[in-house]
Amino acid sequence: MKRPPAVTELVDELKKLPGVGQKTAERLSFFILRGPVERALKLATAIKNVKEKIILCSRCHGITEKDPCDICQNPGRNQAQICVVEEPHDVYILENMGQYKGVYHVLMGVISPLDGIGPGELTIESLKEKVAKGNVTEVILATNPDMEGESTAAYIAKVLKPSAVRVTRIARGLPIGSDIEYADSVTLMKSLEGRSEML
Amino acid sequence: MGLYRTNAIVLRSIKLSETDKLVTFMSEQFGKVKCVARGARKIKSRFAGSLEPMTHVYLIYFGKENQQLFSLNNADIIESFHQLREDFQKLYTGVYLNELVDAMTVEMQEDKQIFQLLLDSLNALQNQSGFETLCRMFEIRLLSVSGHRPELNHCAVCKTAKVNGWVGFSYARRGIVCGHCMKQTGTEIKFTTGTLNYLRKLLTLDINCSGRLKFPKGMDEEIEKITHRLILSHVGRELKSYPFIKNMAAIG
Numbered sequence: 001m002k003r004p005p006a007v008t009e010l011v012d013e014l015k016k017l018p019g020v021g022q023k024t025a026e027r028l029s030f031f032i033l034r035g036p037v038e039r040a041l042k043l044a045t046a047i048k049n050v051k052e053k054i055i056l057c058s059r060c061h062g063i064t065e066k067d068p069c070d071i072c073q074n075p076g077r078n079q080a081q082i083c084v085v086e087e088p089h090d091v092y093i094l095e096n097m098g099q100y101k102g103v104y105h106v107l108m109g110v111i112s113p114l115d116g117i118g119p120g121e122l123t124i125e126s127l128k129e130k131v132a133k134g135n136v137t138e139v140i141l142a143t144n145p146d147m148e149g150e151s152t153a154a155y156i157a158k159v160l161k162p163s164a165v166r167v168t169r170i171a172r173g174l175p176i177g178s179d180i181e182y183a184d185s186v187t188l189m190k191s192l193e194g195r196s197e198m199l
Numbered sequence: 200m201g202l203y204r205t206n207a208i209v210l211r212s213i214k215l216s217e218t219d220k221l222v223t224f225m226s227e228q229f230g231k232v233k234c235v236a237r238g239a240r241k242i243k244s245r246f247a248g249s250l251e252p253m254t255h256v257y258l259i260y261f262g263k264e265n266q267q268l269f270s271l272n273n274a275d276i277i278e279s280f281h282q283l284r285e286d287f288q289k290l291y292t293g294v295y296l297n298e299l300v301d302a303m304t305v306e307m308q309e310d311k312q313i314f315q316l317l318l319d320s321l322n323a324l325q326n327q328s329g330f331e332t333l334c335r336m337f338e339i340r341l342l343s344v345s346g347h348r349p350e351l352n353h354c355a356v357c358k359t360a361k362v363n364g365w366v367g368f369s370y371a372r373r374g375i376v377c378g379h380c381m382k383q384t385g386t387e388i389k390f391t392t393g394t395l396n397y398l399r400k401l402l403t404l405d406i407n408c409s410g411r412l413k414f415p416k417g418m419d420e421e422i423e424k425i426t427h428r429l430i431l432s433h434v435g436r437e438l439k440s441y442p443f444i445k446n447m448a449a450i451g
Binding site for chain 1: 211212216217242243245247248249251252253254275276279281284285287290291294295298439440442443444446447
């Protein structure tokens with residue numbers, strides 16, 4: 001006996017999500033089906049809202065419900081310090097830390113030769129324009145320490161060099177709580193390069 | 200279930216599910232191998248920097264003999280080639296070499312010559328400038344060790360070794376065509392014997408000396424046309440990193 005078309009439709013839609021296969025999609029579908037109507041409608045409304053209300057901030061390119069976003073228009077934030085991140089969700093990871101008081105700039109990706117993504121596909125021009133206005137004192141490059149992230153950071157540092165703004169890179173090295181015994185040579189080298197005074 | 204140990208170079212590393220990575224290696228013993236590195240994206244992963252493209256590693260992986268996807272057990276860095284990642288041109292040239300090997304090889308087919316060619320080329324790239332010459336040298340040598348060496352010593356039509364003045368190149372016959380045969384058969388491209396001598400040098404010169412070989416102006420484009428189009432005819436598509444390198448070179 002075939003499943004009712006409505007259930008099949010839900011399974012097919014859920015299957016399109018990353019990391020969700022046929023079995024997981026079926027399990028989720030029957031969980032939604034068995035639960036109260038309010039819960040299912042709440043989920044549907046949340047999905048609808050996120051697609052209808054969320055826009056990109058015209059200043060930092062992060063996700064927001066109003067333009068400019070809360071971080072960009074907060075007078076308590078240091079507008080002269082810009083932290084450059086790859087994706088909008090990286091902003092919230094850094095915000096969870098609670099220590100950073102500057103603003104952000106989201107690149108919306110990284111330079112990736114194998115995926116054909118060049119500097120033109122990112123928001124580097126908008127960053128350059130921001131820096132060119134002369135109010136920025138420091139640009140912190142917080143891209144991932146992998147090949148694409150490093151090359152993107154190096155490219156940004158190169159294009160910002162003529163503006164004489166201070167360009168810094170987040171530290172790379174050993175994670176807190178790790179064991180030096182299992183560290184690879186590149187990580188150890190980077191941690192030695194980025195060592196700091198104790199006193 | 201077998202446990203395999205070999206030297207390998209990381210060709211490509213892509214994100215897979217929450218914390219895993221799907222890594223393509225060119226190994227010395229087993230040819231091109233794809234492995235899943237579980238937990239590789241976690242901040243305290245033991246794989247850490249060892250799965251970055253162009254890294255030369257000592258690899259331990261396991262799986263059934265005829266399967267396509269293996270599980271990565273360990274990857275120890277032998278040479279990180281980190282200097283390649285600190286220079287744009289070197290980085291993108293290295294990515295192009297990696298993509299070429301990925302496109303020209305099939306999985307689980309041992310080819311020590313290709314592994315050695317890639318390793319030597321990455322070493323040469325790290326230690327010298329002259330990326331264009333190295334790219335052309337790599338392209339023609341990769342074709343050569345893959346069994347598609349173009350005929351550069353004899354006319355591909357009449358087999359004569361005496362070629363003077365203008366020489367043609369036939370992609371269909373995969374070789375040079377002498378002036379006499381060129382008039383009869385016609386060719387897609389023609390060049391001087393000087394260019395031919397440079398092409399021959401690309402096959403014989405020590406790869407570590409590629410930086411010393413400088414093409415005269417205009418000749419570099421001719422050579423690129425020949426080697427890159429030969430590559431295209433084998434791969435059947437344009438490589439993604441090739442137009443990228445050209446664009447980045449134009450940006451400066």
